[in-house]
Amino acid sequence: MNRETHTLLKNVFGYDNFRPLQEEIINRTIDGKDSFVLMPTGGGKSICFQIPALVFDGITLVVSPLISLMKDQVQALKANGIKADFFNSSISPQEENEVITKAINGELQLLYLSPEKLISVSNTWLKQLNIKLVAIDEAHCVSMWGHDFRPEYTQLKVFRNSLPNVPFMALTATADKSARKDIEEQLGLKNSKLFISSFDRKNLSIDVRGQVQKKQKLQEIINFINRRKNESGIIYCLSRKNTEEVANYLKENGHSVAFYHAGMNHEERENTQSDFINDDTKIIVATIAFGMGIDKSNVRYVIHYNLPKNLEGYYQEIGRAGRDGLPSETILYYNMRDFVLYSQFADNGANSNMQKEKLHRMLQFTEAKSCRRKILLSYFGEHLTENCGNCDVCENPPKDFEGTILCQKALSGIARMKEKDGITMLINMLRGSNNADIHSKQYFNLKTYGIGKDVSFFDWRDYIIQMANQGLIEIMYSENSALKISPIGWQVLKGEKTIRLTTPLKAKDKKKTQKAIKSTISSNTNTDLFTALKQLRYTISKEEKMPAYIIFNDKTLKLMASELPTTENEFLAISGVGMNKMEKYGDEFMNVIRKFKNSAKPKKITTTQKTFDFYKEGLNPAEIAEKRDLSITTIFSHLSQLYSEGKNIDLEQYVTKETIDKVRVAFNEFDRKLELKPIYEKLNEEVTYSEIRISITLILKNE
Known part of the structure; x- marks a missing residue:
């Protein structure tokens, strides 16, 4: 079996x-x-x-x-x-x-x-x-x-x-x-x-950006997409209105984009989803109603324009990027307005307490100052021993400082405001704002009024969230998000306990220095050939009316562009190429590769040559397969190819004379066509494809 x-x-x-x-x-x-x-x-x-x-x-x-x-x-x-x-x-x-x-x-x-x-x-x-x-x-x-x-x-x-x-x-x-x-x-x-199974999708980078103003957020997204022209991506939004606004903004900036939400009729949704799957539309801006039925393997990035409701949904949504295993990026934008809105939704929904608890876990994830992948995986019961090195926190480790005095200023302000107001009012009071709310509540008379004017609004927000995460204060969502001082907070205010805070990261400090994910594919891939293979795939997909990635995914095309297969055996050795696809599409893809090889000398050792080098060292097929992390079927394909090319390979030792005779009869019956599947079925699937391939190689060579 x-x-x-x-x-x-x-x-x-x-x-x-x-x-x-x-x-x-x-x-x-x-x-x-x-x-x-x-x-x-x-x-x-x-x-x-x-x-x-x-x-x-x-x-x-x-x-x-x-x-x-x-x-x-x-x-x-x-x-x-x-x-x-x-x-x-x-x-x-x-x-x-x-x-x-x-x-x-x-x-x-x-x-x-x-x-x-x-x-x-x-x-x-x-x-x-x-x-x-x-x-x-x-x-x-x-x-x-x-x-x-x-x-x-x-x-x-x-x-x-x-x-x-x-x-x-x-x-x-x-x-x-x-x-x-x-x-x-x-x-x-x-x-x-x-x-x-392990939930660690190492090929996905994770980037979280908090409290970014709408105008800046849209500009960051435009800059990000401009650097990834012709790549597929999904942008998730909280509301239908957001999806249309963002999609129209991107369209005005020259991008292939469509929006998707539950307010559209069935036909509109079907057409939008179909265009995305078939690569006719590159970017979808959608509510979370989109994507449950998406098996598209070449989505290169997922952006959350708003805070997701829970970690399960977030994980599932970012999981739609990089399904082919190639490096892909995820960005999550959030602000406290999203959180408050979701809290209100939860109040009116089923399982309200559970929804709120999951929402709090989501917020803790976004506000965290430690490796995000560790937090995400631990939620699903999996624990990383090392930091991932592929999230924004790992790439820009936060610096901490003695923050007790800053915390005492904020705590004193909360106490003097009698624990009745939220974050925005507290910051405005600490910064000495002159707005109408401050005046109507007479907060300009408080001793703490203006004592934090040297700290920016966004830095204060970051520090206050850190205080909440460290348990100094609680945000009472049931009381219009009023801030309350906890027992630990009172200890800090009285000087009985010290606190360290981390320095907020500025947007310019958070530019991604995307780590090169260990891969033997991307370094050897010829970009021009990969583009040509993608174009051929797109043409075939239109003729056959099916999504391009179903023909071959990007990873398989990159392997073709790296390994340059031009024979049946070499083509079958590419991961993602089965017998049916080889027989159906092999000639067209190999013709493109042959043209490329004729015009550009390959810069690397072929995969069959690597197998031959190990064979000359005295390794048997099983040992070569283990060494190269390939199947033994693939190794036998290489050895057959090498034998046909006149290399000194003792092929006879791998197949019996009885098997060769059986294959010869079936081979002749099918007019000696080099098609393995009919022979495999004719022999009641009792002879493996490797044995059939070796037998035909010996039959043809020894005639």
Whole structure:
């Protein structure tokens, strides 16, 4: 079974190795056991049920609330030669009948359904299917404790009980401890095992910027985007009005941009999302209603124009950047106005206390003066031992100073104002402002009036937030955000305790010095060739009416531009290239690469040459695979290629004469075409692609 799943991973999906936990989850599922998979956005959840679906002789049902994502995933599966379809409210009655017929006739390996459709047909034609696995995606939707509760998910337990011997798999990217237990109970999972993958997306840089004025914020965003022309990005806003304002501002500055919010009609939203997925629109400015169904791998940045409501939502939203593993950037802007507004929303909503608690955690994250990735990961139960080096705090470590006197000035002001006012009034009083509110409350008569005029308004705000984070004061949101002095604050005011504060960072000090993420891809990538390959991909995507990243993602194109594959074996060795895509697109992409190689001498050792160097040192294929962190299938591809080129390779030792004879018969039967898949299927999948490739190489060379 281990051999079969690895073969499927390489030949269907084009990957050499499983990511952490994937193989264990797959094997457990094939053994017929339930699993609960908690993996970050872009962490590889889909492979966990897609490979078992290909192993099973029957159909796998995938339950998902995300209609647009279903369409993308089914397109991606079909592009890899997998029989898949979806069944949801977006298809016509005629299309429904076609899907039902294919499912009943055993012509589908995977069927994606919305929860509403699943419940409505669970006692009709669904009973005729040979169901071998049920995967429930976005499983947090079943929990009242989750941030995206959907009542229809609670009916899935009845369906689960109707299939007692079929393994169920719950998958989500966001579930805290209280939600996890609830999900298992609500879905009726039996003796399930919890798999928690690392939530550390090292390729995402994290930058947080507080109290930036609107005009400056827009200018910073324009400057940021101008440096990233032709790259895809998402900007999240709090309100519909904000999305339209920001989108129009960017459009006026010459950018390819559209807005997206729930106030648009269904067709407008569909078209906007489709244009973004297909790279016809580069930037989307949206409320958080956008993105749940986005599987776009080449989003290079995510900007939060306002404070998110909770860390789960924030993490999921920044997770839409860099899903291909390449370096990507995230920026979060926030101010206290956002926080107060969300607090008011929470007062009027369900689970008010929980929402407010999560909102406070979000604010603590933004105001923190320590490694942000550490804080974010610890929220999901994962602990980093070292600082990440790829967030704004790590790149600009704050300097601290003896801040007791500053704190005493602020605390004295709060006390003299009788703890009835908020941050803005306190700062105006400390700075000696002459505004109407100060005069109406007679605060100009206080001894503390004007004692902090040498400190800027924004620095005072920063210090006061630090005081709140250190527990000196509390912000009473239920009393119009009035500041109250805590017991520790009274100790500081009386001189019984000292306090250190950190120096606020100015915007100009926070310019990113983006760390080069350790990668063998970007340093060797030829930019001109990468651009040409992207253009070819775009052209094909238009012809085939599918998102460009489904053909090949940016990471795969960068590997092509780095490794320069011009033969079938070399092309198959690229991560992300499976048999189906090689046969369908290989010639076109290799032609572009050949033209480039003819006009520019490559500056690096080819991947096959690296394998040959290790072979000459006496390493066997398994040792070379381990040394190069490639699959043994890829190494055999290299050795076959080297043998064909006349290199001194003892290829005969890796395949039996009996296997060569079997391949020869099938090879001749298919008119000696160099297509491996028909031969693989003709031989009942008993001979591996590596053995077929080696056999054909020997047959052709020894004629």
